[in-house]
Every structure is written in structure tokens, then in C-alpha cells.
Amino acid sequence: MTDTAGVSPSASQPEPTSDSKSVEEAAARAGQQQGGLALLRTSAGRNLGxxxxxVLVCIAGFVTSGSQFANLDNALTILRLASVIGVVSIGMTFVIIGGGIDLSVGAIVALASVWCTTLATQRMAEDTHWTMMVFSALAVGLGCGLVNGLLISYGGVVPFIATLAMLAAARGYAEILAQRRTQLVSVSEFLDFFRIDVLGVPMLVLIFVVVSAIGWVVLNRTTFGRRTLAVGGNPEAARLAGINIKRHTVMLYALLGLCCGIAALMITARTTTGASTHGLLYELDAIAAVVIGGTLLSGGRGTIVGTVLGVLIFGVLNNVFVQNDLSSSAQAVAKGVIIVAAVLLQQRFARQSSSSP
Amino acid sequence: MSVSTLPRRRRLLTGVATLAVSAVVLTGCTSNEPEPTGDTGGGTENAASSNDDTGETVTIGFSGPAADHGWLAAINSSAQAEAEKYEDIDFQTAEGTNDPSAQIAQVETFINNKVDAIVLLPTDGAALTDVAIKAMDAGIPVINVDREFSSPFAARTTILGDNYGMGVSAGTYACQLIEDNDIADPVIAEIAGIDSLPLTQDRSQGFKDALEACDQEVDNRVAAEFTVESGNEAAANLLQAEDKIDIIWNHDDDQGVGVKAAFDDAGRDEFFFIGGAGSKNAMQWIKDGEMEATVLYPPTQAADGIRLARLIAQDKGMSDLVQVEVPKRIVLNAPVVNADNVDQYFDLGFES
Structure with a gap:
């Protein structure tokens, strides 16, 4: 259901315009070497793992902490903390499915958060409208993503290197702008908007839900999503099918940059500050969530639901460890074990369900 | 084909136009210059002493880690400011770095330049010990600030804050709060900094030892990473672990901004909130009644180091002591700042 390959040619297509559509689909499927049917069967198995x-992590939390763990307030806290890295992970899913990687997400989050909280931006926001801060963070994120994409597509720089360069440059520039200080947000309308609850659900969680939903629809129900799978799965076939691979790659990185801009706004609101230390090691957290979510690092296959589950597993794990007063070092070990266990589980389920008739 | 390219081109044009407008608006946003405010300066004069009188000009080299958080930024800026107060100091400062080998190179440059004294806040005490001994052997006194060398031969004078003492101060203050407020069976929580650093372990040990003195212990301990974001996350999870907390000690006021945001988010303020380091934010919260107290870890150590370097290079002693030479080792006190004495310490607070 959630697997992208499950989109059969007869599934609803919102914009049936170009006649090269069927060719693109063929390319998308060619990218998935086992073919659509086998993957459809394994998709349930993969997410089941x-x-x-x-569930296991939750049971561990419930057994050790009881009602202290299993209450609505705690659930919302877990979700609110997971939502920032969640939004980044959704964007990362697209880039990885498209055969790329982005190491600069944390640095972009830092730069965007600093940019939208400088005194100049805040003064401008007070003089005009608080959404000025939102606009500047999104524009900075998008801009950085575009630079990444252009360097990779048209500059011919390997994604690993291009985004490594962005990682260093963006965080360095954030430090220069902020003069390595923590910038407090004084625009109260900005904080109010991001910190209210809508029907009992914190705004940050709501943003995560909306971004995930949009991500799911885009990946599973649009030409853009199908092209992403095709580009990552078999670039040569995609190119022969008439997909402009370079332009598509630029769009993927720009999309991730935009997600980083959104995440920057969320972290700025959550901590009421912009700082060059925001988003440290987000690249690793996001890639870990995406990969245990079943997305192939080599591209061509992956799901949004898997990524969301990956993000939640780490979020709950954090919470369970603090509830039990365990050290952060023990937590790091557990994280490693969980990554390996989840991947092994997935492979097992995938093999079982693909061998069953 | 031509039919489909037209709207595409138009879309591209609008895209470029939007980007151009964004760029114009955004470039205005990078400035961080505050609105001009009155600047108050001026050092504290020691009336009874002639130590502050201009003497022979001495060259002092200063090297410290990259100022990647508020406390270190304050270390650097206060050292700079202190040096500028004295006409007889020729101040040479090296760009802050977190790379020990780069810092070793900086100290070697100072030795080659034959400076009169070196003030060194090492990125890693052990790694910089060798080059400090080299400077001492060359006849240049080294003033070791905050992070200690591994050899007693590496420094003429060591000046440092007291991390264990910070924990003790916080713990003793917590005991006092428990007694004053008659809290039966108190829940005590601790938000530490980076757990792998010796300074964090020292702070926690001091806190634990002081609490033991009044038969208490830490019920819940989480570790953050000295950043706002990590403090926010640790505090949010911590609040979920206990329904009611009586006392929280947060090691570091830089991460405290995030900690405070988490408290506000959860709508929790039933506990006494004690901070650490002594930032301007924290002191303002204490003034506003939003925070109980903070334990100082003075960001003026390097500034004191500059003063000591000047005295040593000019062959002067500390005039308030009978002894004619500058002492070998100075450990700064870690006082508790609360509503009663915050005005006295406010100017020492550093910007996060």
C-alpha cells in the first residue's frame, strides 16, 4: 500500500498530460530490478519489521515506566521532539531514492535558523510582518539546496563531496553571521504561531504530519515521484525515456533544502533561538532514519511511511532512556544495535514474503 | 513541442524573478549590528597599589580555542578588553582554533617572536604541555588558563575555575532550599553537559557529594551537549520522566536557553531551577523571578590571565598579598548568584 512500486499503471494519475508517461513508468519499473509484483508483496513485510x-521499544518503555511513559502528554512530547528531524528525513528520502545523498542538511538548518533570527531580519519582521522570518528561512534553505543540486547536476561534482563542502561552508557562514552567539527570538507573533496547539496537537507535530502526507502523495501519486524512482533506480533507462535527469536532480536537492528551511523554523520556535549549533549531526540522524525505513542507499526504492517509522523509533528510544535515567552513552550503543537489528529484520521479512506464493 | 516550452519558459522566468527578489530582501538580513546603545566600560582600579601604573611595555601572546559558544566568546572578548586597558601591553592574539596542532604552531610563533609572556587556554591541556615547556625553557613565562597542562613545569602560573566546586555550590544550595522550604522526599534532577568531558564529570561528582551531605541523591540525570537544541531536547524528555520535580540543576546557561524553552512549553515551573556558568540571560531570569539561582564559572579567567602575565613580565607581585611574587596557582571561587546578589554580578554575565 505504501510502497511506491505498488502504484500500478491504472492507479489514479492526477495530471495525465504527456504521452511519454507510459515510457516513464516503464523506466521507473525497470529501475526496480525485481519488478513491481514482487515488491508489492514485500512492502507489507518491510514495514511490518x-x-x-x-512496538518493542514502546513495550520496553511501558514495562519500565508504566503510565509515566504511556500517556498522551508523553506521546506528544516524543512527537514534538521527533518532528524537526522528521521533516528533514522526508526530504532526505527523496534525495536518497533519487540516487543521491546530502550531508549538509544540519548545516543548512543552522544557517537558515541564524539567518531568520538576525537582528536585521527580526527588525524587518517587526516593521513589516512576522512571516518575513518564515520567508527568509525558507529562501535560505531553498537557495542552499539549489546550489547543492546545481553543483551536482551541472558541475559534475559527486554528491558526497558537493554536500560535504556545503556542510563546512554553511555552518561556517552561520557562525560568522551569528558571531557564534545564540540569537534570541523577540518577535512574539512568530513564537505564538509555532508554539500553539491545534485541537490539542502541537503545531510542530502538525507540520510534520502535513509534510509527511505531502511527501507520500508526491512520491506515490505524481509524475515527479515516479520520475524520482526512475532516476535513482536506473538513470540510463530514465534518460532514454526522456526524463531530464539533471533538472530533476536539481529539484530533488532544492526540495530537501526547502525541508531544511521548514525544520529551521521549527527548531527556532522550539528553542526560541537561532544558533549556529542547531542541527548538529542531523545528517546522520536523517540518513539513519531513512535507511532503517527501508530506503535503498543506492537509490530507486524507498517509502515515506518507512522513514516516518524510522524517525519515531529513534524518538521513542530517546524518551525511554531518559525515563529510566540511563546514560547517553548507553543510548548510543542501543541506537547502533537497533539500526542493525531493524535492517536484519527487514531483510528477513522481505525474503520470507517474497518467497511465499 | 513549442507549445509546451512556452509556459515552461515563463515559469522559469517567474522563478528567476522570485529568486532575484528573494536575494535582494535576504541580503539585508545578514546584519547583526545591534541598535546603538550607550557603552559602559572602565576597569576596576586598585587604589592602594601602583600596579596599574604604566610600566615598561611588555608583549603578551594569547591563544585560546575557537569561540563556539557564549562562554568562550566571553573569555576571548574579555581578555582582549583587559589588554586594551593597559597602555604598556603590546597584545598579540592568535585566531581561536579547536585543532591542537594549529595551536601548537601558534605558541611556536610566539616563542619565535620572543614575546614576554604567553597566556594559553589550551584546546587540550595534555596536547599543549610539550610546547608550553618549550616556551618556559626559552624563558617565556606561560600562564595556563582553565584547562590544565599535564606537567607542573609547563606553566609559571595556573588560573582556573572550579568545576568540582560548581557542583558542590549547586548541591549545597539545593540542600539549603530543601531545608528552608521543608521539602519532604524531594525529587532532584540534573541536566549535565557533554558527558565525556572531565569537567562535566567533576561538576556531577561535586553535586553528588554535596547532596550526600544532606542525605539526598540525584533522582534523574540527563546529559545534553552544551547547545541550545540539545538542552531543549534533554529537558523536554526529563520533564516527562517525573510528574513533579523539586529541584533541577542545569550545568550550563548556554544550553539553559533551550532548557527554559522546554519548561515554558510544558507549562512546568513547580521546581527550583538552578543554572551554571552565569550568562546574562540567566541573571535576567533571576531578576525576573523565573530562575532561582546560577552557579558562576567566571568567563573572566583569561582576562585575569592577561593581568597576571603583565605583572609577571614586569616583575611585579600581587599587591594585596604580602608575598612579592604572583602565586603559582589560583583557583577561582564558584559562588551562587541568586536574587539577593544578582545586581552585584550582573556585569560579569556573558551573552549567550
Missing amino acids: LVLAL
């Missing part, structure tokens, strides 16, 4: 891991 993740759901099982999530």
Missing part, C-alpha cells in the same frame, strides 16, 4: 521494532 519496522512496526514490530517500534
Whole structure:
């Protein structure tokens, strides 16, 4: 259901315009070497492994902390903390499915958060409208993503190197702008908007839900999503099918940059500050969530639901460890074990379900 | 084909136009210059002493880690400011770095330049010990600030804050709060900094030891990473672990901004909130009644180091002591700042 390959040619297509559509689909499917049917069968199995891991972590929390763990307030806290890295992970899913990688997400989050909280931006926001801060963070994120994409597509720089350069440059520039200080947000309308609850759900969680939903629709129900799978799975076939691979790659990185801009706004609101230390090691957290979510690092296959589950598993794990007063070092070990266990589980489920008739 | 390219081109044009407008608006946003405010300066004069009188000009080299958080930024800026107060100091400062080998190179440059004294806040005490001994052997006194060398031969004078003492101060203050407020069976929580650093372990040990003195212990301990974001996350999870907390000690006021945001988010303020380091934010919260107290870890150590370097290079002693030479080792006190004495310490607070 959630697997992208499950989109059969007869599934609803919102914009049936170009006649090269069927060719693109063929390319998308060619990218998935086992073919659509086998993957459809394994998709449930893959996510089942993740759901099982999530349930196990939750049971561990409930057994050790009881009602202190299993209450609505705690659930919302876990979700609110997971939502920032969640939004980044959704964007990362697209880039990785498209055969790329982005190491600069944390640095872009830092730069965008600093840019939208400088005194100049805040003064401008007070003089005009608080959404000025939103606009500047999104524009900075998008801009950085575009630079990444252009360097990779048209500059011919390997994604690993191009985004490594962005990682260093963006965080360095954030430090220069902020003069390595923590910038407090004084525009109260900005904080109010991001910190209210809508029907009992914190705004940050709501943003995560909306971004995930949009991500799912785009990946599974649009030409853009199908092209992403095709580009990552078999670039040569995609190119022969008439997809402009370079332009598509630029769009993927720009999209991730935009997600980083959104995440920067969320972290700025959550901590009421912009700082060059925001988003440290987000690249690793996001890639870990995406990969245990079943997305192939080599591209061509992946799901949004898997990524969301991956993000939640780490979020719950954090919470369970603090509830039990365990050290952060023990937590790091557990994280490593969980990554390996989840991937092994997935492979097992995938093999079982693909061998069954 | 031509039919489909037209709207595409138009879309591209609008895209470029939007980007251009964004760029214009955004470039205005990078400035961080505050609105001009009155600047108050001026050092504290020691009336009874002639030590502050201009003497022979001495060259002092200063090297410290990259100022990647508020406390270190304050270390650097206060050292700079202190040096500028004295006409007889020729101040040479090296760009802050977190790379020990780069810092070793900086100290070697100072030795080659034959400076009169070196003030060194090492990125890593052990790694810089060798080059400090080299400077001492060359006849240049080294003033070791905050992070200690591994050999007693590496420094003429060592000046440092007291991390264990910070924990003790916080713990003793917590005991006092428990007694004054008659809290039965108190829940005590601790938000530490980077757990792998010796300074964090020292702070926690001091806190634990002081609490033991009044038969208490830490019920819940989480570790953050000295950043706002990590403090926010640790505090949010911590609040979920206990329904009611009586006392929280947060090691570091830089991460405290995030900690405070988490408290506000959860709508929790039933506990006494004690901070650490002594930032301007924290002191303002204490003034506003939003924070109980903070334990100082003075960001003026390097500034004191500059003063000591000047005295040593000019062959002067500390005039308030009978002894004619500058002492070998100075450990700064870690006082508790609360509503009663915050005005006295406010100017020492550093910007996060």
C-alpha cells in the first residue's frame, strides 16, 4: 500500500498530460530490478519489521515506566521532539531514492535558523510582518539546496563531496553571521504561531504530519515521484525515456533544502533561538532514519511511511532512556544495535514474503 | 513541442524573478549590528597599589580555542578588553582554533617572536604541555588558563575555575532550599553537559557529594551537549520522566536557553531551577523571578590571565598579598548568584 512500486499503471494519475508517461513508468519499473509484483508483496513485510521494532521499544518503555511513559502528554512530547528531524528525513528520502545523498542538511538548518533570527531580519519582521522570518528561512534553505543540486547536476561534482563542502561552508557562514552567539527570538507573533496547539496537537507535530502526507502523495501519486524512482533506480533507462535527469536532480536537492528551511523554523520556535549549533549531526540522524525505513542507499526504492517509522523509533528510544535515567552513552550503543537489528529484520521479512506464493 | 516550452519558459522566468527578489530582501538580513546603545566600560582600579601604573611595555601572546559558544566568546572578548586597558601591553592574539596542532604552531610563533609572556587556554591541556615547556625553557613565562597542562613545569602560573566546586555550590544550595522550604522526599534532577568531558564529570561528582551531605541523591540525570537544541531536547524528555520535580540543576546557561524553552512549553515551573556558568540571560531570569539561582564559572579567567602575565613580565607581585611574587596557582571561587546578589554580578554575565 505504501510502497511506491505498488502504484500500478491504472492507479489514479492526477495530471495525465504527456504521452511519454507510459515510457516513464516503464523506466521507473525497470529501475526496480525485481519488478513491481514482487515488491508489492514485500512492502507489507518491510514495514511490518519496522512496526514490530517500534512496538518493542514502546513495550520496553511501558514495562519500565508504566503510565509515566504511556500517556498522551508523553506521546506528544516524543512527537514534538521527533518532528524537526522528521521533516528533514522526508526530504532526505527523496534525495536518497533519487540516487543521491546530502550531508549538509544540519548545516543548512543552522544557517537558515541564524539567518531568520538576525537582528536585521527580526527588525524587518517587526516593521513589516512576522512571516518575513518564515520567508527568509525558507529562501535560505531553498537557495542552499539549489546550489547543492546545481553543483551536482551541472558541475559534475559527486554528491558526497558537493554536500560535504556545503556542510563546512554553511555552518561556517552561520557562525560568522551569528558571531557564534545564540540569537534570541523577540518577535512574539512568530513564537505564538509555532508554539500553539491545534485541537490539542502541537503545531510542530502538525507540520510534520502535513509534510509527511505531502511527501507520500508526491512520491506515490505524481509524475515527479515516479520520475524520482526512475532516476535513482536506473538513470540510463530514465534518460532514454526522456526524463531530464539533471533538472530533476536539481529539484530533488532544492526540495530537501526547502525541508531544511521548514525544520529551521521549527527548531527556532522550539528553542526560541537561532544558533549556529542547531542541527548538529542531523545528517546522520536523517540518513539513519531513512535507511532503517527501508530506503535503498543506492537509490530507486524507498517509502515515506518507512522513514516516518524510522524517525519515531529513534524518538521513542530517546524518551525511554531518559525515563529510566540511563546514560547517553548507553543510548548510543542501543541506537547502533537497533539500526542493525531493524535492517536484519527487514531483510528477513522481505525474503520470507517474497518467497511465499 | 513549442507549445509546451512556452509556459515552461515563463515559469522559469517567474522563478528567476522570485529568486532575484528573494536575494535582494535576504541580503539585508545578514546584519547583526545591534541598535546603538550607550557603552559602559572602565576597569576596576586598585587604589592602594601602583600596579596599574604604566610600566615598561611588555608583549603578551594569547591563544585560546575557537569561540563556539557564549562562554568562550566571553573569555576571548574579555581578555582582549583587559589588554586594551593597559597602555604598556603590546597584545598579540592568535585566531581561536579547536585543532591542537594549529595551536601548537601558534605558541611556536610566539616563542619565535620572543614575546614576554604567553597566556594559553589550551584546546587540550595534555596536547599543549610539550610546547608550553618549550616556551618556559626559552624563558617565556606561560600562564595556563582553565584547562590544565599535564606537567607542573609547563606553566609559571595556573588560573582556573572550579568545576568540582560548581557542583558542590549547586548541591549545597539545593540542600539549603530543601531545608528552608521543608521539602519532604524531594525529587532532584540534573541536566549535565557533554558527558565525556572531565569537567562535566567533576561538576556531577561535586553535586553528588554535596547532596550526600544532606542525605539526598540525584533522582534523574540527563546529559545534553552544551547547545541550545540539545538542552531543549534533554529537558523536554526529563520533564516527562517525573510528574513533579523539586529541584533541577542545569550545568550550563548556554544550553539553559533551550532548557527554559522546554519548561515554558510544558507549562512546568513547580521546581527550583538552578543554572551554571552565569550568562546574562540567566541573571535576567533571576531578576525576573523565573530562575532561582546560577552557579558562576567566571568567563573572566583569561582576562585575569592577561593581568597576571603583565605583572609577571614586569616583575611585579600581587599587591594585596604580602608575598612579592604572583602565586603559582589560583583557583577561582564558584559562588551562587541568586536574587539577593544578582545586581552585584550582573556585569560579569556573558551573552549567550
